[in-house]
Amino acid sequence: MTPGRRTVRAETEEEYRRRGWWRDETLLDAFLGRAAAQPDAPAVVSYHAGRLEPERHTYGELERLSRRCAAALIDLDVQPGDAVSVQLP
DSSP states (O other), rough: OOOOOOOOOHHHHHHHHHTTSSSSSSSHHHHHHHHHHTTTTTEEEEOTTTSSSSSEHHHHHHHHHHHHHHHHHHHOOOOOTOOOOOOOO
């Protein structure tokens, strides 16, 4: 590369950061920040066949559930780097 010349990748990354599309926080950081700031805000709304009303979960509820899941994995002696599989219906 010629000295003083930036790559297309560097220019793209700079543009994405300027627009706020790329940030230095992780998805977990963003989730925990929202859960702390707005624990009662709706995070997930799901609809089920045969039900008129949707099921709703707040950021606070999801944070508590995720911490319970993490604690259960710790209780099972799951270590960093271990493979964990989840099967959903």
